Amino acid sequence: MIDITLPDGSVRQYEQGVTSFEVAQSISEGLARNVLAAKVNDTVWDLSRPINENARVQLLTWNDDLGKNAFWHSSAHLLAEALEELYPGVKFGIGPPVENGFYYDVDLGERTFSQEDFAKVEQKMLELARNKNEFKRREVSKAEAIEYFTQKGDEYKLDLIKDLADGTISFYEQGKFVDLCRGPHIPNTSHIKAAKIMNVAGAYWRGDEKNKQLTRIYGVTFPKQKELTEHLQRLEEAKKRDHRKLGKELELFAFSEKVGMGLPLWLPKGTLLRERLEQFMRKAQMRAGYQPVVTPHIGSKELYVTSGHYEKYGADSFQPIKTPNEGEEFFLKPMNCPHHCEIYKTRPRSYKELPVRLAEFGTVYRYEQSGELHGLTRVRGFTQDDAHIFCRPDQVKEEFIKVIDLVLYVFQALGFEDYTAQISLRDPENKKKYIGGDEAWEKAETAIIEAAEEKGLRTVTELGEAAFYGPKLDFMVKDALGRKWQLGTIQVDYQLPERFQLEYIGADNQRHRPVMIHRAPFGSLERFVAVLIEHCGGNFPLWLSPDQFAILPISEKYQDFAQEVYERLQQHDIRGFVDNRDEKIGRKIRDAEVQKVPYMLIVGEKEQENGAVSVRKHGEGDLGAMSVEEYISFFQGKVAEVLNK
């Protein structure tokens, strides 16, 4: 007999060789029906795999992420089986589960695969699923695996097998389809009750652009039809929040072919929003001891040769601007740090004045690949809420923590709760990609890790994601469609001070090298606004909203009074407009609601008599009448509630 420990700590005894499925059966019939896979000690196993010694077992269902993973992984195999039936001779790359479903990379040869084919594949998948085929695991030798796929003529699988050690290779078979796979899988295909092909895209074999491009087919499946319907509804909802759509509808920003791709034009309303964000950040930074600076949009080639950016990005960035007579070369600035280094160097610095914190809303230009551009989240010209902190080595950690505090303050004020902090370290396999010595890198990486730990951040660590001059702590949030974006970033840098020969005079009257911290809590204003739009679905916090009120006169008889109210609100820096169109009040309300104006102030005969406004809140409805004075303090109270938290 062996002991099986369940997640609640209870221990049950079973015959040696018991399967997780039998464990589930012994607990309850319902569980046996719903269980998909099991976590045995620390690895996820098929339910049918015998357990031969004492173990911790966690039974996984659709409600566990790992259960979903197994479900979608098995669905990828089902997709492959369907494709093989429909398109004989198709070759397969890899087919893993992803966050919202799964994909399979396939080589369809000369065949094309498009929207029209989706339904056919979905039907075939469901037809095969109904066969209740078991996912059968079989361990095979390397020679056997190679023989199978050689015979099948699937060079991609052979490429994968090449890197696997003999004795660790397994096949999974369901119905007529056999795949090289580590597993684990759900017991049989009948759990899959709903299937949808989401889209197709090109993907390079093994992610290398030198390799052949395969067709990546994305799909999603569910154990119930209802869940698929709900999933599709959620996607529809997300589309409504897309910042590109809302940006157009709310007249925040636009693009023009004539201006150039990836170069956003900020419309008046978007500019207001953006300027409010800037103002907010300026204030926060002023309090935190930053000093604003301003630097030009271009810098000489020499500047970037010194910084190392020329060597690293020179050929892959916008090409230099040349002077007609002197033959000098200038680059559009792709970042602000070199300029700020030169500001630091304008005079000798004493250890007593460090840290020096130089802040600038610096607009930078980067040549992003055309296929990368995406709304406001990835553009070629954008403004960073940039700052560089020059400090002594003994101040690094403290400064780093202060920056984390600032970032958290910003996120809190704007209602961002769902973010992760990504610690981006050097790729230990490929140190050539980076500049600087091991010692500096290790010091910087340690400082970041410790600071993040001290602040209790929820972190993930990514090797190879560091900037070429130093490790980073990035704050990542998701957009409406679940795509992850980097917002704030904090980077420790020992290299630029070296390259720019930055110095300060220490207490010992000797020259020392300061450390630099690059940081941008928003990251870029453009991306931040994009994520903010999607985060609040265009219903901005009151203090940020471009139009904070709309005054809606019942008829043109009350236009003068409306104008009077408007001017009084303006005097208090409350911003909005009067809707003087020749329309009925219902229409004006509807339009203001659609435009997501936070407050509608309705003025008619009653209001004019009493010097009042009838207040209607966006999305909520009538709040009743109040005097203009009352409304002003009501409004200011609402703003303060958020900002003075």
Place this chain on the structure above:
RNA sequence: GCCGACGUAGCUCAGGGGUAGAGUGCUUCCUUGGUAAGGAAGAGGUCGUGGGUUCAAUUCCCAUCGUUGGCUCCA
């Protein structure tokens, strides 16, 4: 940059080898209306751009620009 899809009125989109259509917005007129669309008339498009096929192209083909879903990249 690579692969796929798309590009028709300001916006959202339908159409299709014989030089175009809806809704909405816009203009004018009627209406002066109390909490999510009042009525009528009118103006708006060399169908992204350049080639080719054809008696004829907005429609078919090619190229190009842009948008888009991914891949690769991101100081």
